[in-house]
Amino acid sequence: MTFNNTRKVVAALSTLAICGSLAACGSSNSATDDKNLVFLDGYPQYDENSAWGKVVQKCAPDGYTVERQLQDETMNPLTTAVKEDNAPDIAMIDNPTLPSAVDAGMVVDLEAAGVKTDGFNEGIIDTGKVDGTQYGISYGINTLGLYYKPDILEKAGVDPASITDWDSLNAAIGKVVDAGYKGITFSGIATEEGVFQYLPWFWGAGGDLSKPDSQAAQDARDLLAGWVSKGWAPKSSTTNNQSAAWDVFMSEDYAFAENGSWQAQSATEKGYEVIAIPSKDGGDSAPVPFGGEFLVLPYHKTANDAKQKAAAEFINCMTDTNLLEVSESIGYLAPKDDVLEQQLKDQTYLADWAEPASSAQGRTTELGLKYESISSGLSQKLQDALNQK
Known part of the structure; x- marks a missing residue:
């Protein structure tokens, strides 16, 4: 043929x-x-x-x-x-x-x-x-990482290498906001896209998809909801898909964005850089979904x-x-x-993504059909948290 x-x-x-x-x-x-x-x-x-x-x-x-x-x-x-x-x-x-x-x-x-x-x-x-x-x-x-704007971090006195866990990430966002800039964008929409972006924080807190009601699930929701309630992330995070969240990051003075490897080329052209999403307590970076x-x-x-x-x-x-x-x-x-x-x-702009992509985790590999209902439940609880219900 x-x-x-x-x-x-x-x-x-x-x-x-x-x-x-x-x-x-x-x-x-x-x-x-x-x-x-x-x-x-x-x-x-x-x-x-x-x-x-x-x-x-x-x-x-x-x-x-x-x-x-x-x-x-x-x-x-x-x-x-x-x-x-x-x-x-x-x-x-x-x-x-x-x-x-x-x-x-x-x-x-x-x-x-x-x-x-x-x-x-x-x-x-x-x-x-x-x-x-x-x-x-x-x-x-594709998979997810944490993009940042080097010029904003420099003006705010933030070293991206210092971001190794949730506490240091929150400290960095706080310094950026105190310097007059905006914090972070992400997608929390009530679809699989929102769950996709939630999973690194869930897994990074030690979460297991077979135990969707764990403390790790609550910790991840609290982190994201806290960003919205403090004004560090836009209220539109509850309805933004990944494309919309990226547009907000690109068009406004946000320092950070959780988003995908498919944005790497446009990010590189703008001079933005990327680091791995940190796990809650540091050490290895958070697992990411593929x-x-x-x-x-x-x-x-x-x-x-x-x-x-x-x-x-x-x-x-x-x-x-x-x-x-x-x-x-x-x-x-x-x-x-x-x-x-x-x-x-x-495509040299993808170099930083090779390692996370090679270790990215499947969402359905172990759970199969059960993932659908688990994802739906995670999505609903994330929406409730983001909307402070």
């Missing part, structure tokens, strides 16, 4: 303007569409001329076109499409939603379909498994073996043959150590 740079990719923006869901667009598995692979793509911000759009095009198998069905959120349209037996050939889903997709019978065994799974970071590849079967596969990961999406093969009642083989070839191109180009196109860190080594030479 060869991959041709000139293979056509249909962006499908006009299709989505007409179709309220994937199911409304007609079956992608009819005989007339045998050479068209439908890819449910969660990156509508990237058009066909973007680096991402071009590498998707590059991975179209010989003799096939790839039609990108663009959605901001992919689980709901995928659920509907599978239910109506009108599923796309390939889909992208947020990695912690995989156990739910498997439980609902929405995705199939990748290895049985011909997807390669060797060479990946063990922690990352294992998160794509449910009961030992590989259902999801990564093409790049973020990013998985590629999956959706279930079809009537399987088309040739199309499934082609879909597997597409995934192999995205996660193996052209993994470096794929990861670099969106600023994610490659999930294979040898590829990441080359990426860090190409």
Whole structure:
């Protein structure tokens, strides 16, 4: 199988303007569409001329076109499409939603379909498994750190190297605020994004997801809620997603921001720097979750073996043959150590993220389907704390 740079990719923006869901667009598995692979793509911000759009095009198998069905959120349209037996050939889903997709019978065994799974970071590849079967596969990961503005810290007399635990972080924020600047931004929104940003503080206090009502959970909530109540973090932290929290950090005189590795390029261009998120009592930095999406093969009642083989070839191109180009196109860190080594030479602004990415923790690896309800509970209690309920 060869991959041709000139293979056509249909962006499908006009299709989505007409179709309220994937199911409304007609079956992608009819005989007339045998050479068209439908890819449910969660990156509508990237058009066909973007680096991402071009590498998707590059991975179209010989003799096939790839039609990108663009959605901001992919689980709901995928659920509907599978239910109506009108599923796309390939889909992208947020990695912690995989156990739910498997439980609902929405995705199939990748290895049985011909997807390669060797060479990946063990922690990352294992998160794509449910009961030992590989259902999801990564093409790049992200994680969290603590960005800061060196000029503000210098004016406030704060040495970033002194920030080694929660007490020293709070002392640094206090000095920044006393110097006339603002403190810290983070995302506490009542979605998985808010939980994602809460987890380093939870884990950094010794938390265990199997014990969501522990003292560590309370300590982490108290820390974040304290920042809001003191005015060190904006009140909008309760509703800001990660992008909005970053915009506040970028546009105002905030000294610190908890945010993701995907912001590294823009941060570097602005002269901002990053340190690891400190644990409560110091010592090792706080464990961080790994973020990013998985590629999956959706279930079809009537399987088309040739199309499934082609879909597997597409995934192999995205996660193996052209993994470096794929990861670099969106600023994610490659999930294979040898590829990441080359990426860090190409994208030097990611150098500080190599170690946290390699040790980042999966959210569902041990808990599987149970994570969904645990995450929901953590989110609700975080909202209550931030809103002082």
